[in-house]
Amino acid sequence: DAKTTQPTSMDCAEGRAANLPCNHSTISGNEYVYWYRQIHSQGPQYIIHGLKNNETNEMASLIITEDRKSSTLILPHATLRDTAVYYCIVRVEGGANNLFFGTGTRLTVIP
């Protein structure tokens, strides 16, 4: 069962901000929003996660709406190396449940 929905693909100009949306309307109160990305032929890489407050780290920012039904991952200055498939996932933090990966968004950064 897909718990998140994301656009299939997006393009972004190099140097501009990339904003990747995700809908998770059935998220539970104790579930966090996680973002991973997968660069071609590599294993998925963790980016960021959050519960209800906006989060920022060295890679990206995560904006979660007040009702927590959607979120946006922001790459402030996209580079060609950010071209990848980005997965939005919901799960309990540190919980024993699995991580279900949907189809993700294929982001292409254009020179």
Place this chain on the structure above:
Amino acid sequence: DAGVIQSPRHEVTEMGQEVTLRCKPISGHNSLFWYRQTMMRGLELLIYFNNNVPIDDSGMPEDRFSAKMPNASFSTLKIQPSEPRDSAVYFCASSLWGARGTGELFFGEGSRLTVL
């Protein structure tokens, strides 16, 4: 600190042969996951372990697939007999589960299996 280590990186075998994929999780992690990725089906969870115990193997395709975790530092995924439709990239990931963990999964580089 070494990440998740998988072997072999590439495996080419013939239909009917036994295939064994290996994984060494990050030291101190107590959860281990096996995923399979194909173009058609994307990234699928096959099985995961907590504290070396299999918790959910509902993603294992059929009885030809088996996974073991004899200790905290080693896991295997075995396919016997292998079939061409098993061709995929198999990823192992580990995580720290529980109050001290954030749930972040660390993935290995994958094992690319081709069954002829």
